[in-house]
Amino acid sequence: MPELPDVEGFRGVVAEYGTGRRITAVRVADPGVLRGVGAGELTETLTGRSFGEPERRGKWLLVPLSGPLLLLHFGMTGSMVWDTGETPPHRHDRVTFVLTNGELRYRDMRKLRGIWLAADQDAADRLLADLGPDALTVGRREFDGVTRARRQIKATLMDQSALAGLGNLLVDEICWRARIHPRRQGDRLTEAERGELYRAMRRVLRDAIPTGRVPGRRSWLTGHRDGPHPTCPRCGTALAHGRAAGRTTVWCPRCQPDPDSG
Ligand SMILES: [Zn+2]
CATH class of the missing domain: 3.20.190.10 (MutM-like, N-terminal)
Incomplete structure (x- = not known):
């Protein structure tokens, strides 16, 4: 996509x-x-x-x-x-x-x-009046305001009127890098977590743009998510699949603890 x-x-x-x-x-x-x-x-x-x-x-x-x-x-x-x-x-x-x-x-x-x-x-x-700030140029302060919304963080990041440019692969990749479960509520993230999320977004975009797509590298979640028995490239745990923001979502249950089980 x-x-x-x-x-x-x-x-x-x-x-x-x-x-x-x-x-x-x-x-x-x-x-x-x-x-x-x-x-x-x-x-x-x-x-x-x-x-x-x-x-x-x-x-x-x-x-x-x-x-x-x-x-x-x-x-x-x-x-x-x-x-x-x-x-x-x-x-x-x-x-x-x-x-x-x-x-x-x-x-x-x-x-x-x-x-x-x-x-x-x-x-x-x-x-294009309904588009939110562009994910590539959004500043930290504006990003913080957008992601404090009281809804699942994946839904906010996917919502083009909140933040423009991110899709399913990028959002899963960013959440995985930041070690944040995609179903976490945005208003309950700590400031440290919000900073991790912002830095992960910047890094993922910077690395992805030269290839013209979200690259399926071995060190990326994207490089593993579609395998038959995918494991986390960071810790080796079997990846979890489910739905968030109406889309097929992949995360690592160890690196990204479920908000409902803690
Ligand atoms: Zn992991």
């Missing part, structure tokens, strides 16, 4: 291959991913314009086009792929932006989210 590091990767693809390039055509293979805009309007508005410098906000990618902006969200299975134009389209390439030097392809299997067109920066800001 695309989370902050993945979208940073897509931002890099657009910045490297798209920025400053003119759009010569837009191919809409599946208008089912277009939100609030038709294929005709999208094509007409974009053709002849150049891609500006893309910006990421949470899990969103914003691409300015000297006036209007494209807003892209990658849902559970989306990506942004560069191709010289020689490879035949993939069957999940829903929209292709043809540039002077090749093609940027919005590829998505499940089509849970999609592509919006905002008339200007104000319209784009209105579309």
Whole structure:
């Protein structure tokens, strides 16, 4: 599932291959991913314009086009792929932006989210008005305020209107690093635990962004969680599975004690 590091990767693809390039055509293979805009309007508005410098906000990618902006969200299975134009389209390439030097392809299997067109920066800001502070740039004080909410810490960290950018893998990884059970109540964390959580988030993001995803390294929870009999890479205890914040959740019962059993 695309989370902050993945979208940073897509931002890099657009910045490297798209920025400053003119759009010569837009191919809409599946208008089912277009939100609030038709294929005709999208094509007409974009053709002849150049891609500006893309910006990421949470899990969103914003691409300015000297006036209007494209807003892209990658849902559970989306990506942004560069191709010289020689490879035949993939069957999940829903929209292709043809540039002077090749093609940027919005590829998505499940089509849970999609592509919006905002008339200007104000319209784009209105579309994203519900987003909380970005997980990559949020300061400690603001993070403390957000995570003091009286609800399970995993639910808060997953909630894009509280903190934008984190998803299921990242939140489990961060909680495991900080040795905090994902079902702990945010308002009951100690200040030391809250500091651990913040530092774990910073470290995980810093390490994940260069790889463009949440890496499945052997020293990471993410590198073990999907194995047949997964164990904690820190202490060797069998990992526990359950649900938190409505999602499949993995934790170490020894490193992250259950709030209900103590
Ligand atoms: Zn452990």
